[in-house]
Amino acid sequence: MTSLDARSVPADPLSAERLAAAGLEYRVDDLNDEATAQSFQRAVARGFLGGEPNAEALDYGRTPFLQRRNISVYDGTAATGDFPVATVNSWVSPLTVPGGDAVDMWSISVVTVAATHRRRGIARALLEGELRAAASAGAPMAGLTVSEATIYGRYGFGAAVPAVRLDVDVRRAGWGGVAPSGSIQYRERDELADDLGVVHERARVARPGQVAGWRTRWEGFAGVSPSDPDRDKVRGVRYLDENGELRGVLVYTLAEKSGSFRFQMDVRMLVAETHDATAALWRFALQHDLVDTVTADLRPTDDPLPWLVRDTRGVVQTVHDHGWLRILDLPAALSARRFSAPLDVVLRIEDSQGFTAGDWRLTVDQEGRASVETASSSSVDATMDISALSALYAGGVRVSALRGAGRVSAAADVAERLDRAFASYPAPALDIWY
Template identity: 30%
Template sequence: MTPEVRVLDASEWDVWYATLERAFGGVEESPEDRALWNDLTEYERSLGAWDGSECVGTAGAFSFRVVVPGGAVLPAAGVTMVSVAATHRRRGLLTTLMRRQLDDVHARGEALAVLTASEPAIYGRFGYAVGTLALSLEIDTQRVRVTVPESAGDVRLRFAAPVAAGAVCEAVYERVVTRRPGMLRREPGSGWQRLPLLDSPTERQGGSPLQCVLAERAGEVVGYARFHNKPSWDRSGPTGTILLRDLEALDPGAYAALWRFLCEIDLTTSVVARSRPVDDPVQHLVSDIRRCRAQVRDGLHVRLVDVGAALQARAYQAPLDVVLEVADDFCPWNAGRWRLTAETGKDVCCERTSDAADLALSVTELGAAYLGGSTLMSLAGAGRVRELRGGALAEASTAFGAGVAPWLPYGF
């Protein structure tokens, strides 16, 4: 019997979420985690697949606002909580869920869908591509020193209770969010302000309760760092680790002062940051990047649901007039030729055309390049973009840049 896919009812959430937990290993989340995700669930955007009374598949979406190159904030579906029971694999159930979900996103008028992937290979066949990367650092603070600019001299640091300082930290985040593509703007009252303050045992990873340090200049909060301190000792002495949750600052001095503070906390020998921008300036503050054990992995996966609207919503680094031949088997309304024109500082236009194509690519390549995380030139080097007019590739690759690396600051 084919499972029935239907919109989730609030009374079904516990069973639905337990299905998701089992698909991800069967370890129950803490009550704090479950309560937050229950509150954040948008029931009208959540799907359950039911085999009789048994839930065998899940998929959900959050109504996000994603920063795109140029600083505009674009409505997007944050795809989440996707699972298929191990007993019901290879029956096309995931495809059914993705089909239903993308049709709904398109009907809502959202030009983008985004997700973080447990297994990146899964979502390419539905048109998603890696749109941002994340830098992981493990800084050996016994051997690495942080050099700060002169502007750090008048920065005052002080501890603050994380929840009590939540509003001032959120104000800093709101001021920096449009600086970098891929970041998610948190609407007031949306509940997402609670996520950085979640302090369950899972989030602590064996460390202390969440700690918060504010950076102030002339009495104004200009930055913050939230972290856990994980103490440990061996026969030679203390070997504690600082587990960084998030760090934001309004200016280079405050930013550097916070990093220096983290790297000089007593009784610790390392700072671990699992998700930072790949162009994070801390790489230019440390004395020895080799001792920071830098690694890169995928971050936000991007899917253009409405090619014309998505390409028209962002800004471009250089003037551009290019015709794109776009292939999209899963969302055929995107397929065909699109003329994209842009002038620096002026309006962007992307519309259907019958003119000859300059570049040929699929919607997957557009997703990879959309936020500026991959260049069209690099994708062409892998045989994934074809140049049909001489010079078009270089022009478009330059224009699609973003100036800074796109980055997703937290998962969902």
């Protein structure tokens, strides 16, 4: 686990100065104070258009915030001057990188600006403040999951970890896969949360793009959270291998389709440590009595499900962005991951924030280990901005695709060499929001 603690990093002075000039106060909030904690959580709920949280939900939801660095913006001229008009929080999490190692990632969450305070530079101050704070703490990477995909590229973030939504017509798809040995067992909700945490912590280190979860995240999937309107609909099972070892968990809800006594299964989470566990849990879902359709989101692009059914046209796959990354320390980030082919190139990186701008020589040896140094030669093989390089980092985005979109400037042979080197096996994935 990481040794960095975001809570020790003070509010960014430049963001504080810029917002003060607009009559706004930008500060780190202490959520050990109950009134402050409630105001912060209510502002977050409002920012994401959620319902007003009740006392039980506020008490429950406070726990993870206490482990994070919570920033609020206040407008002292407003009637509710003690209520935040903007929020963001952060913590440092290990990000699994290609090759199985991890890098410290400054995780950014709950970025909200009140509808009454748009177009005042608040979002910019929040995000740039987080990047400067992360860099000052020594985090080589920042990351987030987003509700709007058009905002974050300007700050150097790239959509690095795609996800797939699967919509399965069970009757058409059928089952054509294996029937793994082992057993499936129903679990109570508290037990599901325990099992999710155990399996996810073991499985996440095997796939780049994954980050560590936390207890209330697993309880949220399992229907334990008091703010979950569907909590009473949540069911789940676990898979034990032939030796009785826990290897996978499936959590889902069922909804009847228009009074037909036929049902749709919505997969909240399927986490598996082995191929057998994945297959066994998918088989359980697709062969469930009275279920006609199964939906699941945040699946990896190399999920085996389309190859486990008889008719692949019964599985609709919709690829979308999910995990966004932003490199802050280019030598530290690139040397932390493993590459899939040798490489020796000079990259010119453009970075309007100034963290990574310059010419860099990236050398990868036969074992996939990289070294990065400032390039002294004037010969540049490829030019891109930092959002493009950040998108490539986890190995789930092709250089050729970005080159075709005009995001990477390089000769065709250079792009091919970069593609071979940056490719990741397995494909990157991120199965949670944070």
